[in-house]
Amino acid sequence: MQYRRFGRTNLQMPVFSCGGMRYQYKWQDVPLAAVPVDNQTNLEATIRRSLEVGINHIETARGYGSSEMQLGQIVPKIPRESFILQTKVVPTADPNEFRDKLEKSLAYLKLDYVDLLGIHGINTDEILEWTVRPGGCLDIVRQFQQQGRIRFVGFSTHGPTDVIVRACEINQFDYVNLHWYYINQRNWDAIAAATRHDMGVFIISPSDKGGMLYNPPQRLVELCAPLSPIVFNDLFCLSHSQVHTLSVGAARPQDLDEHLKTLDYLNRADEVLPPILHRLEQAAIERLGETWYKTWHVGLPSIEVTPGRFNILTVLWLWNLAIAYDMVDYARMRYALLGNGGHWFPGAKVDQIDLNAIQPFLQNSPHADTIPTILKDAHTLLGGQDVKRLSNS
Numbered sequence: 090m091q092y093r094r095f096g097r098t099n100l101q102m103p104v105f106s107c108g109g110m111r112y113q114y115k116w117q118d119v120p121l122a123a124v125p126v127d128n129q130t131n132l133e134a135t136i137r138r139s140l141e142v143g144i145n146h147i148e149t150a151r152g153y154g155s156s157e158m159q160l161g162q163i164v165p166k167i168p169r170e171s172f173i174l175q176t177k178v179v180p181t182a183d184p185n186e187f188r189d190k191l192e193k194s195l196a197y198l199k200l201d202y203v204d205l206l207g208i209h210g211i212n213t214d215e216i217l218e219w220t221v222r223p224g225g226c227l228d229i230v231r232q233f234q235q236q237g238r239i240r241f242v243g244f245s246t247h248g249p250t251d252v253i254v255r256a257c258e259i260n261q262f263d264y265v266n267l268h269w270y271y272i273n274q275r276n277w278d279a280i281a282a283a284t285r286h287d288m289g290v291f292i293i294s295p296s297d298k299g300g301m302l303y304n305p306p307q308r309l310v311e312l313c314a315p316l317s318p319i320v321f322n323d324l325f326c327l328s329h330s331q332v333h334t335l336s337v338g339a340a341r342p343q344d345l346d347e348h349l350k351t352l353d354y355l356n357r358a359d360e361v362l363p364p365i366l367h368r369l370e371q372a373a374i375e376r377l378g379e380t381w382y383k384t385w386h387v388g389l390p391s392i393e394v395t396p397g398r399f400n401i402l403t404v405l406w407l408w409n410l411a412i413a414y415d416m417v418d419y420a421r422m423r424y425a426l427l428g429n430g431g432h433w434f435p436g437a438k439v440d441q442i443d444l445n446a447i448q449p450f451l452q453n454s455p456h457a458d459t460i461p462t463i464l465k466d467a468h469t470l471l472g473g474q475d476v477k478r479l480s481n482s
Contacts, residue, residue: 100204106148114129124158135344148176161197175207210247244265245293247268257288258282270299273299292335308415319347324354325362388451404427407424411470
């Protein structure tokens with residue numbers, strides 16, 4: 090395993106983290122007696138395999154249902170100095186409610202302290218304000234830190250880049266969990282802001298939200314050869330020194346194995362990546378056209394000003410992936426969340442808005458005339474049954 094300094098925490102962080110949202114029994118709290126023996130056995134085997142290969146960062150959240158409780162049956166039995174544990178708690182307008190959730194997390198985990206506490210889901214300016222205002226949730230965290238129950242505090246986010254940058258610039262957080270990977274590099278400015286403040290950078294879900302790479306289309310497999318899409322994406326992310334660790338949402342011990350292959354290439358990224366990156370770009374240009382590929386995002390209105398809070402950028406991005414790389418299953422899965430994802434994945438579907446009302450907001454786009462047609466095509470290709478976020482299922 091390779092390790093990187095996790096920003097100003099000075100923790101030596103493995104380049105892969107064992108994410109805790111796939112191996113738990115339920116997305117809701119349940120009594121321990123309700124957890125099937127085979128599920129708990131699998132969870133513990135996953136943790137032990139993770140530690141065996143040097144992935145000593147275990148990551149979970151209050152919002153991951155039974156995950157904390159189930160981890161609490163194994164982590165107290167492991168030498169405390171041999172692992173780094175992060176949990177996350179959603180901030181609330183009422184700091185006392187946040188305090189109660191935090192106490193519940195620590196009680197479930199059965200540890201004297203957690204190494205990392207993430208404020209979970211700073212996705213809007215309002216939620217950021219709940220966190221950092223005097224007497225807010227961050228003040229509660231500081232009390233826990235003074236008691237020695239939390240070492241470092243960061244935040245996780247699915248929010249827009251400008252919100253993430255503002256949260257970093259406040260300079261009250263030691264690290265950030267955010268989305269950034271090959272198919273979605275929009276948050277680079279947020280990573281740069283985190284780097285300026287010597288914050289740790291943790292990449293959320295690079296293989297699932299990063300393209301369902303565990304079940305890739307054949308076109309993507311061929312374009313990423315000789316690497317698998319998972320190894321390519323891992324190597325792409327880790328070739329940037331500003332990135333410290335990638336979450337592996339392992340559901341079973343063997344889910345770690347493909348990611349571990351990346352370690353053999355880390356010292357040769359400059360040699361291995363360029364031909365693959367070139368093929369991916371040329372393949373996208375071949376199907377989308379060079380002008381669209383390079384300028385499709387220019388001048389698009391933000392979701393805040395678009396009628397119906399329509400997320401034009403996301404819909405066009407998903408259409409691009411489906412057309413360029415045959416990533417139709419992934420694009421359909423993400424598109425189906427629109428209208429159901431709240432501030433975690435905001436925006437409406439094409440059939441939920443008036444396209445005529447959108448037209449005036451496209452005046453700064455070089456593709457104003459063609460975007461409405463593409464949006465209709467996107468809905469035809471991607472529209473289907475609505476889905477809920479996993480945590481709401």
